[in-house]
Amino acid sequence: MTDDFRQEIRSVLDEVVLPRADQWEQQGHVSADGWRALAESGLLSLPHNGPGFLRSAVFLDELGGTGYAGIRASIGVSAYMAPAYLHMYGTESQRATWLSPGRIAALAITEQNAGTDLSRLSTVAKPDGGTYRLTGEKLYVANGSAADYLIVLARTRDGGTAPVLSGASLLVVDGRSPGITRHRHETLGWRAADACRVSFDDVPAAGVIGKPDRALMYLMPALDFERLVAGLLAVGGVRHCLDLLRSFVRSHQVRGAALSANQAVRHRLADLDAQFELVRTYAYHLANEHCAGRLDTKAAAVLKLTATELAVTAAQVCVQYHGARGYLDDSVPARLHRDAIAGTIAAGASELVRDLIFESGR
Numbered sequence: 001m002t003d004d005f006r007q008e009i010r011s012v013l014d015e016v017v018l019p020r021a022d023q024w025e026q027q028g029h030v031s032a033d034g035w036r037a038l039a040e041s042g043l044l045s046l047p048h049n050g051p052g053f054l055r056s057a058v059f060l061d062e063l064g065g066t067g068y069a070g071i072r073a074s075i076g077v078s079a080y081m082a083p084a085y086l087h088m089y090g091t092e093s094q095r096a097t098w099l100s101p102g103r104i105a106a107l108a109i110t111e112q113n114a115g116t117d118l119s120r121l122s123t124v125a126k127p128d129g130g131t132y133r134l135t136g137e138k139l140y141v142a143n144g145s146a147a148d149y150l151i152v153l154a155r156t157r158d159g160g161t162a163p164v165l166s167g168a169s170l171l172v173v174d175g176r177s178p179g180i181t182r183h184r185h186e187t188l189g190w191r192a193a194d195a196c197r198v199s200f201d202d203v204p205a206a207g208v209i210g211k212p213d214r215a216l217m218y219l220m221p222a223l224d225f226e227r228l229v230a231g232l233l234a235v236g237g238v239r240h241c242l243d244l245l246r247s248f249v250r251s252h253q254v255r256g257a258a259l260s261a262n263q264a265v266r267h268r269l270a271d272l273d274a275q276f277e278l279v280r281t282y283a284y285h286l287a288n289e290h291c292a293g294r295l296d297t298k299a300a301a302v303l304k305l306t307a308t309e310l311a312v313t314a315a316q317v318c319v320q321y322h323g324a325r326g327y328l329d330d331s332v333p334a335r336l337h338r339d340a341i342a343g344t345i346a347a348g349a350s351e352l353v354r355d356l357i358f359e360s361g362r
């Protein structure tokens with residue numbers, strides 16, 4: 001099943017994503033017809049849980065393999081990271097309303113003073129006749145300008161000035177609600193991810209996900225899933241980078257011989273490849289663990305950390321062996337490098353992830 005399915009995915013990505021990818025990078029977002037074609041292909045509604053998640057794992061790996069990390073982030077957030085909260089904790093009616101593959105989703109968690117440390121959260125949602133009204137500002141929200149709905153973290157109980165996350169809720173917000181303003185960030189990489197500053201001025205929420213004031217309880221399992229997704233996407237990204245490197249060092253001539261004639265070059269690539277094989281095997285092992293309902297915080301953190309940091313190392317080597325041509329702003333190695341850096345910050349900075357691994361160490 002998996003090989004045929006992988007081939008099917010590649011055909012869709014070759015047809016829908018690759019011909020438009022550079023344009024999406026330039027315009028800063030995936031186009032509406034791209035979203036539509038992907039939704040129609042069925043790839044945006046693959047299973048989040050159970051044995052069927054293996055199909056998602058292959059899709060995420062292949063999506064990463066396109067080599068466009070901004071696009072993979074945009075799709076990963078919309079099809080996995082944001083809707084995960086509804087899959088995990090939403091009601092049947094919320095799922096029926098929001099989880100159509102044609103809808104673009106965003107996850108609005110981070111703020112100016114609340115990134116790694118979410119206890120500094122300042123967005124508030126005040127009760128209003130059975131629902132809440134939101135006021136605050138979120139940053140770096142992928143799909144921020146196009147999102148049909150947003151999953152937003154906000155304080156729903158007055159916790160005074162104490163920096164604690166208790167009394168926060170996860171709210172689902174209709175992207176068409178009055179009072180939402182969106183401004184796209186100019187980012188170093190992930191240019192197609194549509195990362196935005198999103199402000200909420202007395203915006204009515206469409207509903208609370210799970211129980212009010214209990215976001216803390218819901219965040220950790222959802223963030224573990226987010227890191228599994230980020231890890232699988234990064235694995236595909238590293239594969240793409242290593243394929244490019246291998247082909248370049250075999251064809252590029254310096255002093256009358258291919259770069260790969262140098263043992264140092266071959267061994268550098270072999271070392272990267274060896275690390276890649278370990279991370280890739282671990283990623284699929286974790287995908288299988290998730291299928292069986294056994295994803296844990298440490299394992300997800302290990303995958304996210306190793307895959308995204310390997311992506312940075314591989315991209316740096318890619319720029320180096322391409323010489324100055326890899327340093328040109330519009331070159332593929334330059335894009336891979338600036339994109340790889342975002343992977344070690346988004347979905348939890350590497351330092352936070354290391355802390356998680358240390359704290360859950362045996």
Ligand SMILES: Cc1cc2nc3c(=O)[nH]c(=O)nc-3n(C[C@H](O)[C@H](O)[C@H](O)COP(=O)(O)OP(=O)(O)OC[C@H]3O[C@@H](n4cnc5c(N)ncnc54)[C@H](O)[C@@H]3O)c2cc1C
Pocket residue numbers: 077107108109110111112114115116117139140141142143187189190193195342345346347348349350351352355
């Ligand atoms: C391209 C991109 C897309 C993103 N998309 C989204 C999105 O869709 N939705 C969303 O809500 N957020 C998103 N984010 C935000 C992301 O989740 C945060 O950037 C991340 O959680 C870190 O928060 P911060 O940027 O506020 O850094 P801070 O928390 O201010 O930390 C700054 C830096 O300090 C270092 N640091 C942190 N803790 C420690 C420690 N314990 N020890 C040593 N050093 C430490 C790290 O290097 C970290 O990068 C995105 C970020 C990027 C870059």
